[in-house]
Amino acid sequence: MTQHSRRFKILQERDINRETFVEPWPEAGLTVTDSPFDPLPSLRVVDGQVVELDGRQRSDFDILDLFIADHALDLSVAEEAMALPALHIARMLADINVPRTEVLRIVGGCTPAKLVEIIRHMNVLEMMVGLAKMRVRRVPANQAHVTNKREHPALLAADAAEAALRGFAEIETTVGVARFAPFNALAILVGSQTGRGGVLTQCSVEEALGLQLAMKGLTTYAETLSVYGTERSFIDGDDTPWSKAFLAAAYASRGVKVRFTSGTGSEALMGHSEGRSMLYLEARCLLVVRGAGSQGVQNGSISCIALPESLPGGVRAVLAENLLAAMLGLEVASGNDALASHSAIRKTAKLMLQFIPGTDFIFSGYSAIPKADNLFGGGNFDAEDFDDYNVLQRDMQVDGGTRSITEDEALAIRREAARTIQVIYEELGFPSISDEEVEAAVVAHASTDMPVRDVVADLAAAESFLASDKTILTVVEALSRRGFTKTARNILEMGRQRVAGDYLQPAAIFDQQFHVQSGINAPNDYGGPGTGYRLDGERWQEVQGLHQVQSPRDFIADRIGVPVAQLAELGVAQRGSSGEVIVAVGPAFGTELTQTIGGLPHEDVLAAILTGIAREGLTARVVKVYHSSDLAAISHAGSEISGSGIAVGLQSRGTTIIQRRGLARLNNLELFPQSPSLTLETYEAIGRNAALYAKGEPTTPVPIRVDNWARLRLIVKTTLLHRRETEQIRDQPPTELYFDWEPDV
Numbered sequence: 001m002t003q004h005s006r007r008f009k010i011l012q013e014r015d016i017n018r019e020t021f022v023e024p025w026p027e028a029g030l031t032v033t034d035s036p037f038d039p040l041p042s043l044r045v046v047d048g049q050v051v052e053l054d055g056r057q058r059s060d061f062d063i064l065d066l067f068i069a070d071h072a073l074d075l076s077v078a079e080e081a082m083a084l085p086a087l088h089i090a091r092m093l094a095d096i097n098v099p100r101t102e103v104l105r106i107v108g109g110c111t112p113a114k115l116v117e118i119i120r121h122m123n124v125l126e127m128m129v130g131l132a133k134m135r136v137r138r139v140p141a142n143q144a145h146v147t148n149k150r151e152h153p154a155l156l157a158a159d160a161a162e163a164a165l166r167g168f169a170e171i172e173t174t175v176g177v178a179r180f181a182p183f184n185a186l187a188i189l190v191g192s193q194t195g196r197g198g199v200l201t202q203c204s205v206e207e208a209l210g211l212q213l214a215m216k217g218l219t220t221y222a223e224t225l226s227v228y229g230t231e232r233s234f235i236d237g238d239d240t241p242w243s244k245a246f247l248a249a250a251y252a253s254r255g256v257k258v259r260f261t262s263g264t265g266s267e268a269l270m271g272h273s274e275g276r277s278m279l280y281l282e283a284r285c286l287l288v289v290r291g292a293g294s295q296g297v298q299n300g301s302i303s304c305i306a307l308p309e310s311l312p313g314g315v316r317a318v319l320a321e322n323l324l325a326a327m328l329g330l331e332v333a334s335g336n337d338a339l340a341s342h343s344a345i346r347k348t349a350k351l352m353l354q355f356i357p358g359t360d361f362i363f364s365g366y367s368a369i370p371k372a373d374n375l376f377g378g379g380n381f382d383a384e385d386f387d388d389y390n391v392l393q394r395d396m397q398v399d400g401g402t403r404s405i406t407e408d409e410a411l412a413i414r415r416e417a418a419r420t421i422q423v424i425y426e427e428l429g430f431p432s433i434s435d436e437e438v439e440a441a442v443v444a445h446a447s448t449d450m451p452v453r454d455v456v457a458d459l460a461a462a463e464s465f466l467a468s469d470k471t472i473l474t475v476v477e478a479l480s481r482r483g484f485t486k487t488a489r490n491i492l493e494m495g496r497q498r499v500a501g502d503y504l505q506p507a508a509i510f511d512q513q514f515h516v517q518s519g520i521n522a523p524n525d526y527g528g529p530g531t532g533y534r535l536d537g538e539r540w541q542e543v544q545g546l547h548q549v550q551s552p553r554d555f556i557a558d559r560i561g562v563p564v565a566q567l568a569e570l571g572v573a574q575r576g577s578s579g580e581v582i583v584a585v586g587p588a589f590g591t592e593l594t595q596t597i598g599g600l601p602h603e604d605v606l607a608a609i610l611t612g613i614a615r616e617g618l619t620a621r622v623v624k625v626y627h628s629s630d631l632a633a634i635s636h637a638g639s640e641i642s643g644s645g646i647a648v649g650l651q652s653r654g655t656t657i658i659q660r661r662g663l664a665r666l667n668n669l670e671l672f673p674q675s676p677s678l679t680l681e682t683y684e685a686i687g688r689n690a691a692l693y694a695k696g697e698p699t700t701p702v703p704i705r706v707d708n709w710a711r712l713r714l715i716v717k718t719t720l721l722h723r724r725e726t727e728q729i730r731d732q733p734p735t736e737l738y739f740d741w742e743p744d745v
Helices: 006-012 063-072 075-083 086-094 100-107 112-120 124-134 153-165 178-195 207-215 231-236 241-253 266-270 278-291 314-327 344-355 383-396 407-428 435-443 455-467 472-481 485-500 537-544 602-615 631-641 680-695 710-727
Strands: 043-046 049-053 141-145 170-174 200-204 221-226 257-261 296-298 331-333 361-367 567-572 580-585 619-624 646-650 656-660 670-672 735-739
Touching: 043 075, 049 063, 063 231, 063 241, 063 278, 075 100, 086 100, 086 112, 086 124, 100 124, 100 314, 112 278, 112 314, 124 314, 124 344, 153 170, 153 178, 153 407, 153 435, 170 178, 178 200, 178 207, 178 407, 178 455, 178 472, 178 485, 200 207, 200 221, 207 221, 207 241, 221 241, 231 266, 241 257, 241 278, 257 278, 266 278, 278 296, 278 314, 314 331, 314 344, 331 361, 344 361, 383 537, 407 435, 407 472, 472 485, 580 602, 580 631, 580 680, 602 619, 602 646, 602 680, 602 735, 619 631, 631 646, 631 656, 646 680, 656 680, 670 680
Parallel strands: 141 170, 141 361, 170 200, 221 257, 257 296, 296 331, 580 619, 580 646
Antiparallel strands: 043 049, 567 735, 619 735, 646 656, 656 670
16 A cells, blocks of 8 residues: 655645756756856957957857957956956955955956856855945845736826835836837826836837837836847847847937846747856846946846746856846846745745845836736735835845835825826826726725726827827926926926936936936945945834834733722732642732733633632632742742642733642643633633642643744733733732632532
8 A cells, every 4th residue: 555644745735846846958958057068268369359259269159259259348357357267256256355346347358158157156145245245336226017907097107106105216017918008108107206206117018119108208217128148049039239239229319228138048948048058148148238338137037037946056046147247237137026936935035135135126026016917927026015025124124125104105195196197198188087997096906906998999099199299298298287296397307317317327216306326426335344335324214114013012001901900919928728729920910911912801810710710619819929920930939828739820911830839840730821822711721620630630631722823923012011020020928819709600
């Protein structure tokens, strides 16, 4: 008979086992690093021209080799860089005494294979240190995704406004239907500038259409210029490195910030890996990005993330590609956007590799909407994780680029944004947005909460708007006419910044006063402990101020009430006679504290214990122990004066012991540590068992219910209740109490 392990069956049902794990297959490109087909580093320069690159002669160069050789390498430092052992450069990266500028200088002369060889010497911890040092901008930031399946303008505007208020520096949208692009771009522009001035926005669409949107002023950055690590992948995309460089220049000439997009796994997914490892191909991509003059890159495997994760070292390789980009002086939007795992543990562990050291944009798209509404294919973290993410920042004193907001703040800004886009639609003659739609957008969680719109009419209006000469200036005029001056002013300022062009600096974002923060005027200056950006001052106070935070005193306010009227002190307690059980309570019982942690009134708890004792025909005395708040000491003191030697020790928060004279303090007959789980029925059973012990009769221990989550929920309250109890300690002997009650026996 075949045996099966119950434990293995349960393990098999865990989320992690919904993933796919495969062995490496280098020929198919299914290896993240160290493919046997990866070339060895080499570089030979003759008369200022690269004639050999990573083992390939110039006559054999493909388009990437040619572009990298002619545009991406700093030949003034190349000989020095290639001569340095890769291990030496790896140590420079991890060494806090080597400045970032020196690493940038050396890396500028490294070929793709040399870059990969450097990474080969580094573990995850060392790469995180390197990333903390090599990040372009001093302060990390974050980018949000805002989309919805119904492409509803009021909901897009409301979600963008909330995302801006939550601190996201960039907001990206996309479309389910391409013709919606101008309206979706307009909605998040309006929403973001309502939520907070200076948020950069983009609409991820086909590149020519994206440029058209930018020229109308509807977007302020672009990151959908994809590059690949093999020639065939480029050609299949109807592109070359030169065409990408030209397109980047077209955006930049119109004042639009540009990032390219790459990431491990894309070439294998397209069937054109040439047997090379994913990281080697990504190194080629990054040198193309640099050679094309882009200020940065969106990388971190992005939508291919499940492919490297199926292989050994896949998550390490994703961190490595982020580090390589930073080493090349590129702004890094480090992925973490596409859904990376069924396992909450695994997806969070992956995030920490970028979250802890910080990148220019920790997410290249935190899903600020529910996963089901994310047209980018789900989100690794989404709107339902806002509170978790904010707590992570607070836990680690790490700036993750977001802030906590209250429900009232969210409702107010969502209403303002939805009303603003409604007014624009009215003024520009677009299909109207009803008051019902506005109010639905204010409180909606997802697009399923929104009324259905006439899609045909919206698409026709969107196409007409795109073809017209209307621009953001038309929008500004409309808002000004209707008195929406704040949003109008912010949108106009975004247009002015396009003309100024200051935010074309590396890793540029705006603060709330539209001041550019970039790698030029706010460069990363990390050089080890005590240097670089630290989460402190006002920003640290903001991160600490979660909307859930309350005063510690509030946790026990409901346990402090009017002293229990039925209790009165009678004097110093004396040892009694046989046939009795002592109930020894803590020094705050019934006076400073009047309920257990589970909310049971002290008089009811005491009555239940005494009822249980009485049902077994014994008498009981109640004694207050003043000299200690420790339960073992309370119960020990009670047993010393109990005629039968049996005592029930009871802390004010409800934790209970049945103790017998002669046992060591930390030994006992029965312990009930899970006070939140104790009921009045349990307390009565405790009293009954104490009486049975006193009579010397066989006793079955009272069943206890274990709640593994109680400590997580209640440890703060437990601490505060115990502190309150401890404050009442006095140097006086146990005092007998009179308890006025009617036994129910």
